[in-house]
Amino acid sequence: MELRRWRGTLKFYFLLLLLTCALAKLKKERERKKVVKMKSESDNLCTIVGTSAPFHCFCSDGSASNATKAKCWVFSGLTAEHSFWTLFSTQPFIRELNLMVTPMGQLNFLPTSGLQYLTQLQTLTILYGNISDIHAYALANLTKVHEVRLAKNQIITLSQRAFAHLTNLSVLDLEENRIVELNRNVFFDLPLLSKLLLKLNNISAIQEGAFRQLGQLVELDLSANAISVLTKDVFAGLLELKKLFLRYNKIVMLGDLTFAELWILEELDLEGNLIELISDRAFAGLTHLFKLNLSYNKLKTLRSNLLDSVPAIMDFDLRHNELETLTLDNVKPILHNFHNGNGHFYLADNKFVCDCRLAWMHALRNEAKGEKIREALDKLTCHLQKADGESSIKPHADAVLNRRPNTSTGLDYAGEDVDDTVYYDDDDEDEQPQKSSPENLRRVLEIPPSELPCANASTTQAPRILLNTPSYAEINSNSGAICQFYTVLSCCIFMLVGVS
Ligand SMILES: *[C@@H]1O[C@H](CO)[C@@H](O)[C@H](O)[C@H]1NC(C)=O
Ligand SMILES: *[C@@H]1O[C@H](CO)[C@@H](O)[C@H](O)[C@H]1NC(C)=O
Ligand SMILES: *[C@@H]1O[C@H](CO)[C@@H](O)[C@H](O)[C@H]1NC(C)=O
Ligand SMILES: *[C@@H]1O[C@H](CO)[C@@H](O)[C@H](O)[C@H]1NC(C)=O
Ligand SMILES: *[C@@H]1O[C@H](CO)[C@@H](O)[C@H](O)[C@H]1NC(C)=O
Ligand SMILES: *[C@@H]1O[C@H](CO)[C@@H](O)[C@H](O)[C@H]1NC(C)=O
């Protein structure tokens, strides 16, 4: 009896075991089939399926076997040697590739092993990766690629030859990364590169000759970095550069010949630095420069012959500095550029002192045809120095701020079209912050030139004494034909003023 019961139980357990085994085998079989199925659907870059895939691509333009555009979302789990990268070989006609790293995803290398298959690639964009280093030949020497955008990838270092042998590359965008320095040979054999964008990085050091290979570069954007020192050799080799953006860095001074290698530079943007000093020949060689932005710096004076080497400047911004004056000597080389209609000359928000060194502004106001420049001059204010003796002028009733201009001041304004609605729009952002008491602030052009005090002249009336002020004296010592012409001209103007 007992034995029979025992055998029955044994039989039952045996059956149970058999069943379990069968089920397990079935499950295994099913899984095997599933794997096979996934593999067949996943052997093409454009048709990857399965939640475990490290990225998904959406392809367009062309049939499934020869797409020309692919946009891929990158998840995590990829390594540089992952077999998935070989899937790029299934779509060799891709011309435009976009890799977007998803918020939960991660990509911390440039997928060179995948890129090498894309021999037709023309534009490559990778966004939101965590790629701390760009290694040598990272873009696989692709010969057709002409635009590479690697913004916002947390890139810190660029190895030597990181960008090399890309014979058709025209635009390289590395904005909004954390690049710390630019070494020599990072950019190597890029014969057609014309735009290099490095804005919003953390660059503080640029090795001499870092751009030496970039003979076709037209635009270099280094804005919003941490650059404090510039030397001539940094820019060596940039023979075709036309636009150089250095705004919002930490540059304190510009030494002689800093830009001398940039033969045909046209635009130089140095806005928002800490520049206190610009040496005499800092801009030497920039004969094509027509736009210079020095706004938001810390300039107190300009060297008298600084602009001699940049005679083509038509767009000049000196706003938000600490200039106490700007002499005729300073601006003489570029004044003629403002006589026709196109130029811009911004001077607001400085610390100009009302004295005869600003007298040239009256003449420029008369000569300039451009509305913008006349407007800027009309709004320009200066501070009356506290009187030390007779050199101060009595506050001119009509010269106080916020009043209509009195157009019958000293100079001959004949021919000018006074438009009351344009001037003295005091909400304008160019308005001088009222640092000194308002009664000391005057609009420069509302003070007749004959009443602009001279620092050490005993009287402000006679033109003879005006000629003795430092700026005019220096003109004479410079003794160029043009200078003498200007002296004579100014002299005549002031004599006329004195007479009338
Ligand atoms: C892509 O394939 C289609 C046929 O599948 C063909 O007609 C077309 O020419 C191919 N395009 C390229 C760029 O090879
Ligand atoms: C980025 O990568 C570095 C190492 O390469 C790692 O330490 C860091 O945590 C990563 N950051 C993110 C947001 O994934
Ligand atoms: C790119 O060229 C360099 C130098 O010729 C070579 O060492 C490297 O292997 C090449 N890389 C690829 C992916 O072809
Ligand atoms: C180089 O890039 C240009 C676009 O800038 C493209 O039109 C041209 O076909 C490319 N050349 C080669 C040889 O791929
Ligand atoms: C920028 O670089 C400096 C060192 O040069 C480093 O201390 C700082 O953390 C970096 N900032 C960022 C945002 O990477
Ligand atoms: C100089 O920079 C300032 C600030 O960005 C800008 O408003 C101004 O237009 C620039 N000047 C010129 C001449 O472009």
Ligand SMILES: *[C@@H]1O[C@H](CO)[C@@H](O)[C@H](O)[C@H]1NC(C)=O
């Ligand atoms: C302008 O100022 C002159 C003196 O400089 C004065 O004679 C004249 O009345 C003023 N004109 C107006 C409209 O205030």
Ligand SMILES: *[C@@H]1O[C@H](CO)[C@@H](O)[C@H](O)[C@H]1NC(C)=O
């Ligand atoms: C005026 O000042 C200059 C220097 O600013 C000085 O050389 C000159 O002697 C002074 N002239 C008079 C009359 O004080």
